Structures are given as C-alpha cells and as structure tokens.
Amino acid sequence: MANSSSRLAHQFDDLLQQQEASNLGMWAFLATEVLFFGGMFAAYAVYRSLYYEAFVAGSQHMDVLLGAVNTAVLLLSSLTVALGVHAVQRGDNATLTRYLLMTIALGSVFLVIKGFEYSHKYAEGLIPGIRFTLEGPNHVELYFILYFVMTGFHALHMMVGIGIMTAMIIMTRRGRFSPEYYNPIEVSGLYWHFVDIVWIFLYPFFYLIRVHP
Amino acid sequence: MSGHHVSRKVYVAVGLALLALFVLTVGIAYIDLGPFNIVVAMTIATLKALLVVLYFMHVRYSSRVTWVFVSASFFWLVILLVLTLSDYFTRGV
Known part of the structure; x- marks a missing residue:
C-alpha cells in the first residue's frame, strides 16, 4: 500500500512497533476502566452480602427475558467487531464497513431495550431519588441505586462505543485502513469488547440473583 | 502486519461458545443451588470474560x-x- 508508510509516525521503527504501542496504550486505559467499574463491583459485593434479602426483593422487579436478549445482543456485537478486524486484516474494507454497521445496530438495539427497561422502572416507581414507591425490605433502594449507577455507566460506555464505531466507518470510507495499518479498528475493538465484558458480569449481578421458583 | 491473525473459524467458534455459556448461566439460575448459584454464575461469567480477552481481544497471541x-x-x-x-x-x- 502506497499510503501505509505515511501512516508510520516518525518515533516508531516500523508499523508493527507502532501497532504494539497503540494496543498497549489502550490496555493501559482499559486497566483504569477495570478499576473504575471494579470500585462499583466492590460496592455491589459488600451491600449484596450485607442486605442479601433486599437484593433478592429488588431483583424480582427485573425483566429476565429483556436482560437475556440484551446479553445475547452484546455477545453478538463482540463477534461482529472481531469479524470486522478479520475483514480489515484481509483488506476487505466493504465487509469491514458491514460488520461495523452491524455492531452499531446491535449496540443501538441494546440501548433501546435498556431505555424500555428504564421507563418501566419509572412507571413502577423504582427509580431512587426520582420516583421510588416500592415498599420492600430495608435497603431495597440500595439495590436500585447500584442497578442504575452501574447499568447507567455501562450504557454511557455503549454510547461512546457507538460514536467511536461511527467514526471508524467514516475513516474506513475515506480509505484510511489497509492490512498494513488498521490500529484504530483494533483499538476501538478492544474498547468495545471491554464494555461487553462489563455487561457479562452485570447481567448475573442484577437479573439472576434468585430467579428459581 | 501483526504477528498472528485469528481465523474466522476461531472467532465464530468463540462466539458460539459465549452464547452457549450464556444459555447455561440462565438455565442454571432457574435451579436452586442455594449459595452456589452465585458461585456458578460468577465462574461462568469469568469464563466468558476470559474467552473474550484471549480470543476477541487477541491477548492469547499478543x-x-x-x-x-x-x-x-x-x-x-x-x-x-x-x-x-x-x-x-x-x-x-
């Protein structure tokens, strides 16, 4: 590719070293993200163990099916991102664009479903600080605070991810990527997968506490 | 350009494994295992995360x-x- 050498920033010896550096940079950022969500995971673990019955009572108001659909949607979106990386490695930018569009579509489906869930919670009066009318065990409100803070921050990350993937489509259409240079695709993919991993934990945390009869 | 490219087959297999583990975690949630429900759920979630990190995020080949x-x-x-x-x-x- 004629333009791939122009993609090499002057501080790097070669494109491989440059890719290694950008991947490491992303992993350093993701390490901070792990600890960002980790703090909330710790809060969840402490309060769940202290007020287990309240958490069970709160989780009875979750829609297990909608949560399941969303989990499947996100897992599929990670697969489309991975296949997108595979496409750009072969220089197939049309397929890359298709997979990025599918990723954005799946991410949007997730957010729309999340929006429906949030609006149901509002209708049922389950949003702490805004409209909370549930008469339950002590501390049941704490379950919903953690639910909205953790899924809210996750949804925010999804929105950022959709923005990033949109930028990737524009860059792809401008012919920025080739099998020799696709760092932004790779790095955006790492971010998307991380957000997927967060949801892999949030789903059992909030939806599957006690669903058995 | 990077040292190792993961094949399409591996990606699809990992995707299917993730979906299978997801179905498993929902199914097991409906069985009363007492305190072990959370243990099983977290074990499966960690397995899923590991699959994503190792294959989708290419760490296995990094x-x-x-x-x-x-x-x-x-x-x-x-x-x-x-x-x-x-x-x-x-x-x-």
Missing part, C-alpha cells in the same frame, strides 16, 4: 508486555476487591 498490562489490571482489581471485602467480611456484625 506480546509479553501486553500480558503484563492485562495481568496488572486484573491484579489491581484483585487487590481492590480482596482488601475491601476482607475488611467488611471480618467485622463480625
């Missing part, structure tokens, strides 16, 4: 220094969780 970064983020998470929880769980209230 350089040593990437491994160091990934392990460091996990290690610090463990410090955060273990120190916090060992405090709360040993207060005897």
Whole structure:
C-alpha cells in the first residue's frame, strides 16, 4: 500500500512497533476502566452480602427475558467487531464497513431495550431519588441505586462505543485502513469488547440473583 | 502486519461458545443451588470474560508486555476487591 508508510509516525521503527504501542496504550486505559467499574463491583459485593434479602426483593422487579436478549445482543456485537478486524486484516474494507454497521445496530438495539427497561422502572416507581414507591425490605433502594449507577455507566460506555464505531466507518470510507495499518479498528475493538465484558458480569449481578421458583 | 491473525473459524467458534455459556448461566439460575448459584454464575461469567480477552481481544497471541498490562489490571482489581471485602467480611456484625 502506497499510503501505509505515511501512516508510520516518525518515533516508531516500523508499523508493527507502532501497532504494539497503540494496543498497549489502550490496555493501559482499559486497566483504569477495570478499576473504575471494579470500585462499583466492590460496592455491589459488600451491600449484596450485607442486605442479601433486599437484593433478592429488588431483583424480582427485573425483566429476565429483556436482560437475556440484551446479553445475547452484546455477545453478538463482540463477534461482529472481531469479524470486522478479520475483514480489515484481509483488506476487505466493504465487509469491514458491514460488520461495523452491524455492531452499531446491535449496540443501538441494546440501548433501546435498556431505555424500555428504564421507563418501566419509572412507571413502577423504582427509580431512587426520582420516583421510588416500592415498599420492600430495608435497603431495597440500595439495590436500585447500584442497578442504575452501574447499568447507567455501562450504557454511557455503549454510547461512546457507538460514536467511536461511527467514526471508524467514516475513516474506513475515506480509505484510511489497509492490512498494513488498521490500529484504530483494533483499538476501538478492544474498547468495545471491554464494555461487553462489563455487561457479562452485570447481567448475573442484577437479573439472576434468585430467579428459581 | 501483526504477528498472528485469528481465523474466522476461531472467532465464530468463540462466539458460539459465549452464547452457549450464556444459555447455561440462565438455565442454571432457574435451579436452586442455594449459595452456589452465585458461585456458578460468577465462574461462568469469568469464563466468558476470559474467552473474550484471549480470543476477541487477541491477548492469547499478543506480546509479553501486553500480558503484563492485562495481568496488572486484573491484579489491581484483585487487590481492590480482596482488601475491601476482607475488611467488611471480618467485622463480625
């Protein structure tokens, strides 16, 4: 590719070293993200163990099916991102664009479903600080605070991810990527997968506490 | 350009494995295992996360220094969780 050498920033010896550096940079950022969500995971673990019955009572108001659909949607979106990386490695930018569009579509489906869930919670009066009318065990409100803070921050990350993937489509259409240079695709993919991993934990945390009869 | 390219087949297989583990975690949630429900759910979630990190995020094929970064983020998470929880769980209230 004629333009791939122009993609090499002057501080790097070669494109491989440059890719290694950008991947490491992303992993350093993701390490901070792990600890960002980790703090909330710790809060969840402490309060769940202290007020287990309240958490069970709160989780009875979750829609297990909608949560399941969303989990499947996100897992599929990670697969489309991975296949997108595979496409750009072969220089197939049309397929890359298709997979990025599918990723954005799946991410949007997730957010729309999340929006429906949030609006149901509002209708049922389950949003702490805004409209909370549930008469339950002590501390049941704490379950919903953690639910909205953790899924809210996750949804925010999804929105950022959709923005990033949109930028990737524009860059792809401008012919920025080739099998020799696709760092932004790779790095955006790492971010998307991380957000997927967060949801892999949030789903059992909030939806599957006690669903058995 | 990178050292190793994961094949399409591997990606699809990992995707299917993730969906299978997801179905499994929902199914097991409907069986009453007492305190082991959360243990099973977290084990499956960790397995899924591991699959995503190793294959979708290519860590399995990455350089040593990437491994160091990934392990460091996990290690610090463990410090955060273990120190916090060992405090709360040993207060005897």
